[in-house]
Amino acid sequence: MVKAVVAGASGGIGQPLSLLLKLCPLVDELALYDVVNTPGVAADLSHISSNAVSIPISLGFGTDDWKIAGYLPKDDGAKAAFKGADIIVIPAGIPRKPGMTRDDLFNINAGIVKGLIEIAAEVAPTAFILVISNPVNSTVPISAEVLKSKGVFNPQRLFGVTTLDIVRAETFVSEISGKAPTELTVPVIGGHSGETIVPLFSKVTPSVSIPSDKYDALVNRVQFGGDEVVKAKDGAGSATLSMAFAGFRFAEKLLKAIKGEKGLVEPTYVYLPGVPGGKEVAEVVGCDFFSVPVELGPNGAEKATNPLAGITEKEKELLAACTKGLKGNIEKGVTFAHNPPQK
Ligand SMILES: NC(=O)C1=CN([C@@H]2O[C@H](COP(=O)(O)OP(=O)(O)OC[C@H]3O[C@@H](n4cnc5c(N)ncnc54)[C@H](O)[C@@H]3O)[C@@H](O)[C@H]2O)C=CC1
Numbered sequence: 436m437v438k439a440v441v442a443g444a445s446g447g448i449g450q451p452l453s454l455l456l457k458l459c460p461l462v463d464e465l466a467l468y469d470v471v472n473t474p475g476v477a478a479d480l481s482h483i484s485s486n487a488v489s490i491p492i493s494l495g496f497g498t499d500d501w502k503i504a505g506y507l508p509k510d511d512g513a514k515a516a517f518k519g520a521d522i523i524v525i526p527a528g529i530p531r532k533p534g535m536t537r538d539d540l541f542n543i544n545a546g547i548v549k550g551l552i553e554i555a556a557e558v559a560p561t562a563f564i565l566v567i568s569n570p571v572n573s574t575v576p577i578s579a580e581v582l583k584s585k586g587v588f589n590p591q592r593l594f595g596v597t598t599l600d601i602v603r604a605e606t607f608v609s610e611i612s613g614k615a616p617t618e619l620t621v622p623v624i625g626g627h628s629g630e631t632i633v634p635l636f637s638k639v640t641p642s643v644s645i646p647s648d649k650y651d652a653l654v655n656r657v658q659f660g661g662d663e664v665v666k667a668k669d670g671a672g673s674a675t676l677s678m679a680f681a682g683f684r685f686a687e688k689l690l691k692a693i694k695g696e697k698g699l700v701e702p703t704y705v706y707l708p709g710v711p712g713g714k715e716v717a718e719v720v721g722c723d724f725f726s727v728p729v730e731l732g733p734n735g736a737e738k739a740t741n742p743l744a745g746i747t748e749k750e751k752e753l754l755a756a757c758t759k760g761l762k763g764n765i766e767k768g769v770t771f772a773h774n775p776p777q778k
Pocket residue numbers: 442443444445446447448449468469470471526527528529530531540544547550551566567568569570571596597598599600627672673674675678
């Protein structure tokens with residue numbers, strides 16, 4: 436039995452992501468947590484005739500014989516939702532509006548993520564945790580510190596979801612190369628904001644040649660693809676549908692790997708020194724938290740790979756700009772976890 440939880444399930448990402456998880460045969464039970472509207476979202480999803488059982492508490496079926504899928508903060512709903520979870524996906528928090536950076540979300544989202552991770556640490560200490568809430572560069576270090584302070588940090592089970600950067604890179608490279616996006620593997624490493632996002636077009640498989648007059652614009656589009664959506668949504672938020680697709684792609688890969696499927700690799704933002712093979716990679720990239728291609732398996736992050744061998748001079752420059760910004764984002768998260776501002 437696999438129990439999946441979505442925290443922030445009523446939101447722009449949370450709803451389509453919950454739909455995709457509801458349709459996934461690898462998921463047997465789905466618990467939806469949010470500060471609003473989960474009974475409705477759960478009732479809606481519960482009519483879908485797929486595997487996961489989701490009977491909303493709002494319908495009054497709250498007996499032990501029933502799986503209860505929609506949870507609100509009242510009656511310790513977060514604990515009830517998270518209890519015994521195998522995988523917890525967190526898209527809770529506010530999204531950007533035009534003119535904002537992801538770091539501008541820190542003041543609100545840092546506290547939201549910290550609170551949710553504290554609950555996970557208490558009632559689902561061995562769950563695989565996938566953090567989507569921005570700024571990912573900082574919310575993942577916050578999560579790690581909280582789990583550490585509760586004595587339950589397993590770096591192989593904590594992931595910052597950077598898959599949308601890979602999804603975008605595949606799409607944009609496909610547009611230029613004419614190859615189908617589904618046949619391309621495009622490594623994107625680093626963090627998840629602006630210049631901390633480092634696409635490695637020299638390492639695309641099967642290899643593609645990017646015309647030099649298109650290279651800078653392509654890098655920029657991958658790094659600032661999120662801004663493109665924020666601008667187009669014009670105040671109504673940021674990427675939700677493509678993020679639900681990306682979040683599900685990562686979650687599904689992880690679930691398959693946990694069940695024993697081999698050869699599943701995806702870049703993800705992890706605490707490298709705690710992942711097999713990651714210590715050496717952390718030394719090369721110069722950051723402890725960093726997204727690199729990670730082999731997934733029954734323990735989660737089974738092996739971090741060094742993506743830097745043979746990268747181009749231009750990619751080295753991108754990497755230098757990335758680590759410069761990323762270090763500050765990581766430090767900010769760690770500091771917050773230990774000294775949250777007093778209310
Ligand atoms: N990692 C990535 O690649 C991406 C990350 N994001 C981030 O994901 C987050 C969510 O984005 P959207 O779904 O568009 O926002 P949204 O505002 O549509 O949904 C967020 C949901 O979180 C809920 N929420 C707020 N506080 C909560 C708490 N304490 N516990 C549980 N739920 C809580 C809200 O009620 C809302 O339903 C944002 O921080 C956004 O920046 C967005 C796109 C890509």
